[in-house]
Amino acid sequence: MSLVEKFASLEKNFRPLMLKLPKRSAAKLFSSGRKVFLERFYKDIPKEPAQIPESAKTQLWGLDFNCPIFNAAGVFKSGDGYEVAAAQGAGAFLIGTITHNKRSGNKKNCVLHPFLPYPNSLAASNWMGLPNDGIESTLEKIWTIKKQKQCPIGVSISASSDLSEKETIDNLIVNFKLLEKTQVDFIELNESCPNVEHKEKKFGDLLDESFLLRLEIISNSVLKKRKRQLPVILKFSTDTQPSQVEAIVNVCIDLGFDGINFGNTSTDYSFCEKFIQEEEKPLFKYFTSNFGGGVSGIPIKEKSLNLCKAANSVLKEKTLSKEFHIIRTGGIFTNEDITESKKCGVALNQWFTGYFHNFGFYGHKLYEKILTLE
Template identity: 30%
Template sequence: MYNLFKPLFFKLNPEDAHYFVVKRLKWFYDHFPFGKSLLKSWFDIEDKRLEREVLGIKFRNPVGLAAGFDKNGEYIEPLSALGFGFIEVGTVTPLPQPGNDKPRMFRLIEDRALINRMGFNNKGVDTLAERLRLLRNQNTKIIIGGNIGKNKNTPNEQAVEDYIKCFDRLHDVVDYFVVNVSSPNTPGLRALQERGPLTEILNTLNQKNALLLKRKPILLKIAPDLTNEQLNDIVEIVLETKIDGIIATNTTIDRSGLKADEKLKNEAGGVSGQPLTKRSTEVIRYLSERSNKAFVIIGAGGIETAEDAIEKLNAGASLVQVYTGFIYQGPSLVKNICKALI
């Protein structure tokens, strides 16, 4: 069904197409007779063999939706009905911000990829926290991750304060946290991946976490563009700060091998999708082997088939996340991965 409508969606600007689709998905889930039941019957697979115990959390299956798709937590329930084992919301910042100027998302159809420079556009952590609180009050069992970042205008020297604010507001309403210091679309953000500032952020969050009644797992999302020496530093920092794991990887700034025309492929932003498949798997394998599987890895980047997902799991990931492959393949992707795992 998705392939029938995809040519129409792809005639729209990518960002406009995104909101066109998710708003209609939500309407179908909320208002169409038996909409929820139909979505689950079409796309959701319930099978005990898919369950995973990771980070002290029971996931009904290992296939999640990556951050960026539902930044403000507005579509969690209908997206979950498409079969996802968990949904990661955000990236969210303490204050609302509009993000970068439009257009800020581009399709590279020949490469089965996207370029985005969204710039952490979101409605702010207070809005997200309130929405998640209402959802939790309905006793939903959906596993929700909170991806947190800093506001564009916050100097890097004060970045830790932004992460603390987001952590404090979301602690009671998410199941795990992801610290995002790897987006290429907020000026200077990737500098926070350096040992000094990154250690400060992670230590501060973990110390606060330890004082709370219920500790929540904390993961770090890293770029695929790090060298092996930088990845070695990341492993040491994770072990030193005692956070729970890594999401590998975010989008890449590398443009090598892209088939798209020069103007399109050189648009500023991060590349996601098929061009990232191999590199993200390499990073997963390197981290897993270097650390001797000492921490959890969630694999993301270029998953467009069940084989892509299985390759990342075999490389050392405990869970996987999709985004761009979901846009190109539609909701059947999650079902296909789960069927292959069974």
């Protein structure tokens, strides 16, 4: 066991105790502690590669994935840690979310990049505000990665809310084109971050013209002009209404996107609170009323599954001219969750809260363990 694995294993036992600290101190401790841990985690390359069952391997868009699960955006934000993910046997390595320009992210009440886990509820809150190093620095990192078989590289990109609509679209197009020239295998367009200000409410109203126009421009300027196979997936919030899924899937397919991901964290606090254990409710209320942010983990498990089910029902009725896949993110912790996803037509899963939860139990063998456990 490496020191990082030992630390994670111990920390999981002490987490509930640390959360008894005054609430602001707990938020400060976990928000800064996360960064210190991650710096070491990215360098903690497992000595032996994990043994992933052959049956878990999957091929989509002509890409080979070691298994149908990999990290959600936010885990390997800056592009460090590829060798860790590949040796763990992850299905892929997703970098980002990145924006065109570097962003410093959110800070409030002296807490930088607020994050708080609710370990007994298998949930977490974050109000990071998309801190990232920007496209230039990420490109440099991508060039240094020694890509391995069956661990393709994805990059999650997003518009930055501090720019005009025109600048936003121009930057997105530039970023797509720059990434196309690298060894990146797929792109995820993050249309769902709850932690940055949006100029308009996306999909609050399906006739949100500026959003549809943006997708149309991306379709014409990027998707239709791709010089190589480079699937582009759209990631939406798990707060998306199931009644909107049909229209969303149809737009995505008509415009030439290659997949859809449900999804991102939830800001439906009254719904999510029902899944928070009594003893963790004061922390949950403190975080959501002071920072807001998105809720991840168990509270969004059913939401992500239901949205994927709805998307699958739409797909079943259509004759597709090319591959289009459903990706599920939100509340994935076990092999059973992956099986459930598969039954609902989900091709790939991503995890964040469940990833770190399982790391505390199984260390770098987490993919091997969950894929072989019943």
